[in-house]
Amino acid sequence: MTQSQIDPTPKPATTGATLLEVDDLHVEFRQRSGVVNAVNGVSYTLAEGETLAILGESGSGKSVSAQAIMGILDVPPAVVRGSIRFEGRDMLTMSEEDQRQIRGPGISMIFQDALSSLNPVYSVGWQIGEMFRVHQGASRKEAKAKAIELMDRVRIPAAAKRVNDYPHQFSGGMRQRVMIAMAIALDPRILIADEPTTALDVTVQAQVMDLLKDLQRETGMGLILITHDLGVVNEVADSVAVMYAGRIVERGTVDDVFTDAGHPYTEGLMNSVPQVEAKGGRLQPIVGQPPNLAAIPSGCPFHPRCARRRLGAEAAPGRDCATDLPPLRLVAPGREAACHYSEEVLGV
Amino acid sequence: MTDQQQMDLRKDEVEAGTTTGLASPSVDPLSSRQNSLWSDAWGALKRNPLFWIGSVLTALLVVVALFPQLFVRGADPRACDLANSKALPSAQHWFGYDQQGCDYMANVVYGARNSLIIGIFAVVVVLLLGVVVGAIAGYFGGFVDGIMSRIADIFYALPLILGALVLLRVGPTTDIPILNTRGPGAVALALALFGWMTAMRLVRSQVIAVKSSDYVAAARAMGASNSRILIRHILPNAVAPVLVYTTITIGVLIAAEATLTYLGVGLQRPAISWGLQIAAGQDLIRTAPHLVLFPSIVLTLTVMAFILMGDALRDALDPRQRA
Missing domain, CATH: 3.40.50.300 (P-loop containing nucleotide triphosphate hydrolases)
Structure with a gap:
């Protein structure tokens, strides 16, 4: 299913x-x-x-x-x-x-490691401004002004002074702010x-x-x-x-x-x-290891690690954790879970 | 000579590509002064005596090639008097005379221009071919990469000197412009055509390394186009080892030009070239050894100058080599 x-x-x-x-x-x-x-x-x-x-x-x-x-x-x-x-x-x-x-x-995205997500050979201002040059055809000067504006918006102190600095000259938190400034530059919907x-x-x-x-x-x-x-x-x-x-x-x-x-x-x-x-x-802890994605277990992929699994004769018909993949189903108002025995887990 | 050069090219490729770790220019995050990969590299270069030796020699060579008349002490390389044939060096004529009785210093000095023109022109073509083919192969990968890498492999199978030799022999019988002249352009083109593969492989491997970095994914996620990603984001991070290789290669190509000319397929008389001078001098080596000695020394110094600069550049661009 x-x-x-x-x-x-x-x-x-x-x-x-x-x-x-x-x-x-x-x-x-x-x-x-x-x-x-x-x-x-x-x-x-x-x-x-x-x-x-x-x-x-x-x-x-x-x-x-x-x-x-x-x-x-x-x-x-x-x-x-x-x-x-x-x-x-x-x-x-x-x-x-x-x-x-x-x-x-x-849609725009920010990444986990801001240092490796910023190009080391360009200043942060250049990289933030690139958004305006790529999508709006802004001139270098306009792009830089907008970059400073954005750096202010993500609360980078002394933005006008730091716009020409390189990514490695920023601290980890400030780099993530630069990344966020790039991502929100064009007011993305998502x-x-x-x-x-x-x-x-x-x-x-x-x-x-x-x-x-x-x-x-x-x-x-x-x-x-x-x-x-x-x-x-x-x-x-x-x-x-x-x-x-x-x-x-x-x-x-x-x-x-x-x-x-x-x-x-x-x-x-x-x-x-x-x-x-x-x-x-x-x-x-959850016992065991996450599954190998090249060989996902049959049935419920979580069953080898599950304390509540029911196999063979224990299981209800068509709900054997080792052979039947549980669908994601409505288990309570506004709640979905992919477990044959979700009601038990919820304790209802 | 040919095998040795091929070996050298490969060794340079390995050194420039794998020991520098330039795919991810790492910089000291604690340093607060305004710096970048290039300003750091310049700082390291300034302190390297080998770089100064190499660059002073190169600068001298460029001036000599541009204004040879300043360095010949008033002599004309084409004003010859057979009475002076094979005269040994003297206080007035530092390099002596050649077999035709021409001032030898004037000839050696005027030879710099052809060597330099050929070396630089060939390396520009090597760079163009190498960067364009390598960047496309590395960036797009898959089928495109397969085709381009196999083409490079085919060229690799032909030794540089042998390939250039055949091309320069056949060239004049065709009506392909430049190649049918036997001039410096033809020699440079022949050398570049059989010498671009190492640059291509270097660029390709650098582009592959840089392509998977997070900032390229980030640039794509921000809506940058393929060409923008390749030109603005990948290439600037991939060029450093190529630059090192290029500097060394100018020297190697100048030596290869002299080899071709010596073998009789490069520049032809009445062109003035170190290869021609060595070829003419070899028969007279017992009676007039200076005819082989002087052009050989100058040729060696020239090649060495570029290799020293390339070595210094490689050390400067590798953060791990810095104290």
Whole structure:
């Protein structure tokens, strides 16, 4: 069963028009050693002003799905299937040139490591200004003036003085601000932030997240936040999609999912985070390793690591965790989970 | 000579490409002064005596090539008197006379122009071919890369001197412009045509290394076009080792020109060239050894000047070589 057959979930009512609809997105990498299935049927929508967190560990396909949306995967070896509709137009079927026009003013992205994402041979002002030169044909002087304006907007001190500095002359937090300035230069409708704070220390993380939230409030852009940091998700996101082995295994509002997980994997994630109340107790890790994407386990991909799995005679008919792939289904109002026994996990 | 040169070219490729680690110009993030890869490199170059030796020699050579009349002490290379045939060096005529009784110093000095013109013209063509073919092959990869790399392999199979030799022999019988003249242009073109592959491989490998860097993905995510990404973002980060290779190659190509001319397929009389002088002098080496000695010394110094500069540049552009 594929996820395209699942009923769409009602979205939180706080948001505006739909900006992005991702439907049954598949990404595979064809290699000599075999096919690596990085993303296996991911669907979600993003509305104006909404913050969607995509949560998952390394290799869960969260970054690859974002790169597929941006169209920055190398094709081949990557093969992308499904549909990605930006304001109703399918980006996968449009021409490369039309896609390029969307990148920047339509959808923009910030990356995890700002130092390696900035070109070492150009000043930051040149790089921010490049957005205006590429998309609006601005002159060098106009572009530089706008770059200073943007650096002010992302709260880089002494912007006019620092506009000619090179990326390596900035601190980590300031570099991420430069990256954000580039990404928001053309007021994108959607901003994808791929682990924007992972490379930063905790106080700077908070500043950068605050900045992103403020910018979102000003412009009403949709924000897709890709992260493995549960704390960041809890603070800034409206809704959350948890990914495992290239699939969304649970989806709902942050409040719901964080209060009572509907999938054993989410439950495991929550239990592996230190809690102030549980001080002195032992953390409960998720046993085992994330699956090899070239050989994803049959049935529920999480079953080899799942404490709640039911196999063979224990399982209900057609719901054997080792052989039957659980679809992403509505398990409570506004909640979806891909587990045969989600109701048990939720405790309803 | 030919095998040695091919070996040298390959060794330079390896040294320039793999030991410098220039794909990701790493800079000291703690340093607060205004700096960049190039200003750091200049700082390191300034302190390198080998760079100064190389660049002073090169500068001298360029001046000699531009204004040879300033360096010949009033002698005319074409004013010859057979009475002076094979006269040894003296206080008035430092390099002596050649077999025709021409002032030898004037001849050697006037030979610099052809050598330099051929070296520089050939290296420009090598760079053009190498950068364009290498950048396209490296950036687009796949089928395009396969075709272009195989073409380079085919040229690699032909030794530089052998290929140029055949081309220069056949050239005058055709009506291809430049090639049918046997002038400096034809020699330079023949050398470049069989010498561009190493530059192409260097550029290709650099472009492949830089292509996968995050800032290229970022530029694409910001809507930059392929040509903009390649020209503005990848090439400036990929040129450093190519620059090093190019500097060394000027020297190698000048030596190759002398080799071709010596073998009789390069420049022809009445052109003035070090290769021609060495060829003419070799039969008289017992009676007039200075006829081989002086052009050989000048040729060696010229080649050495470019190689010293290239070596210094390579050290300066490699952050790991700095103290």
